Amino acid sequence: MADAALTVIGGGVVGLAIAAELSRRHAPLFLLERNAQCGQETSSRNSEVIHAGIYYSNGSLKARLCVEGNRLLYDLCSGAGIPHRRITKIITATRPGEEGELHRLYALGTGNGVRLRMMTAAEVHGIEPQIVTAGGIFSPDTGIISAHGLMEYFDRAAREQGAVIQTRCAVVALERRPGDYLITVNEGGVISTITSERVINAAGLESDTIASLAGVDAEKAGYRLHYSKGCYFALPPSLSGCVSRLVYPVPTNETLGVHAVVDLGGRLRFGPDIEYQKGRVQDYRVDEKKRSAFGASVRRILPHIRDEDLTPDMSGIRPKTQAPGDPAQDFAIRHEVERGLPGLVNLIGMESPALTASPAIARFVARLMTR
Numbered sequence: 001m002a003d004a005a006l007t008v009i010g011g012g013v014v015g016l017a018i019a020a021e022l023s024r025r026h027a028p029l030f031l032l033e034r035n036a037q038c039g040q041e042t043s044s045r046n047s048e049v050i051h052a053g054i055y056y057s058n059g060s061l062k063a064r065l066c067v068e069g070n071r072l073l074y075d076l077c078s079g080a081g082i083p084h085r086r087i088t089k090i091i092t093a094t095r096p097g098e099e100g101e102l103h104r105l106y107a108l109g110t111g112n113g114v115r116l117r118m119m120t121a122a123e124v125h126g127i128e129p130q131i132v133t134a135g136g137i138f139s140p141d142t143g144i145i146s147a148h149g150l151m152e153y154f155d156r157a158a159r160e161q162g163a164v165i166q167t168r169c170a171v172v173a174l175e176r177r178p179g180d181y182l183i184t185v186n187e188g189g190v191i192s193t194i195t196s197e198r199v200i201n202a203a204g205l206e207s208d209t210i211a212s213l214a215g216v217d218a219e220k221a222g223y224r225l226h227y228s229k230g231c232y233f234a235l236p237p238s239l240s241g242c243v244s245r246l247v248y249p250v251p252t253n254e255t256l257g258v259h260a261v262v263d264l265g266g267r268l269r270f271g272p273d274i275e276y277q278k279g280r281v282q283d284y285r286v287d288e289k290k291r292s293a294f295g296a297s298v299r300r301i302l303p304h305i306r307d308e309d310l311t312p313d314m315s316g317i318r319p320k321t322q323a324p325g326d327p328a329q330d331f332a333i334r335h336e337v338e339r340g341l342p343g344l345v346n347l348i349g350m351e352s353p354a355l356t357a358s359p360a361i362a363r364f365v366a367r368l369m370t371r
């Protein structure tokens with residue numbers, strides 16, 4: 001008999017949500033996390049926005065799981081007291097010709113089942129008097145959440161249902177054997193093995209590496225990750241009141257654009273920008289030299305903000321399967337039966353909106369597991 005019925009690799013919001021969902025059905029369940037604590041990578045380095053599901057292709061996993069996750073998150077937050085706020089959002093057209101793009105986004109979003117309202121420039125100025133606008137889209141179901149609060153909730157729920165969450169435990173090898181998987185782990189230099197009937201790869205920025213360890217050709221499968229860094233700059237508290245909700249520009253092919261992010265403490269940040277990394281280093285420093293580029297992006301929305309008002313803040317790294325210049329890619333969430341790896345589910349390219357979608361992703365994986 002294997003040591004575990006199911007092992008989740010990676011303790012970010014996705015792995016924790018899966019552990020909370022599946023520990024009810026699969027015991028014993030192990031979650032293995034390489035860092036000293038769960039949630040120290042991408043899951044704590046993001047905008048903490050509960051997305052509504054506007055931007056993603058109709059029928060895509062990103063669209064379906066974001067819309068379902070949005071609903072599940074608000075229910076979960078209200079029921080479990082997780083800090084959050086339905087703060088709402090505006091996408092504003094700031095340049096000539098962007099009104100057409102607003103109509104395309106409106107059709108895309110409503111096609112995904114998202115509640116949206118087109119607004120004239122006067123209507124936008126009625127609720128956000130300081131922003132540049134030639135008209136906008138209002139999203140009543142966009143909100144903000146404490147990512148840590150959410151992860152603590154999933155962590156507690158999983159443990160209460162018997163899950164064993166092991167930190168400082170890096171998976172270094174993964175081998176399919178008849179009837180189970182042999183997982184080799186490194187715990188502070190000590191190497192040992194665990195056997196598990198099923199394995200879920202939720203290793204974020206290393207999920208392509210874990211898939212390769214299991215024998216998947218990451219290049220051929222389209223799993224190779226490109227690290228794409230996003231930095232934020234913050235405004236001082238004296239200027240934080242210049243917007244009262246999230247304000248986004250019209251997006252580009254690769255990002256939603258530098259937007260105004262209000263956090264639960266009322267602090268106002270702008271970001272994230274986008275910069276593909278040359279290697280696979282997790283370098284979270286925010287380069288001061290970006291200040292003037294940020295200033296220019298911010299003034300697209302708020303013309304009175306000066307470069308010197310902006311202070312370097314934090315950054316995060318998107319695990320993208322989309323190479324620079326390529327079209328946007330969907331989440332890859334696959335039970336690898338066809339590759340001769342029954343019981344292995346890979347989650348690759350779990351960039352935004354995976355925080356929002358996390359409870360829906362967990363349900364989706366539970367359904368894949370029944371195959």
Ligand SMILES: Cc1cc2nc3c(=O)[nH]c(=O)nc-3n(C[C@H](O)[C@H](O)[C@H](O)COP(=O)(O)OP(=O)(O)OC[C@H]3O[C@@H](n4cnc5c(N)ncnc54)[C@H](O)[C@@H]3O)c2cc1C
Nearest residue numbers: 010012013014034043046047049171204316351354355356
């Ligand atoms: C700048 C930025 C802004 C974003 N804004 C939003 C937003 O507003 N709303 C939203 O919905 N989404 C947002 N996202 C996306 C969201 O943050 C991520 O999609 C989500 O956090 C991914 O969670 P995860 O659990 O897959 O990955 P992670 O949080 O990276 O977790 C993976 C875990 O696996 C562990 N791991 C890796 N390798 C191993 C190994 N070999 N052995 C053991 N453990 C291992 C890592 O240590 C890590 O803890 C944003 C992302 C970025 C970068």
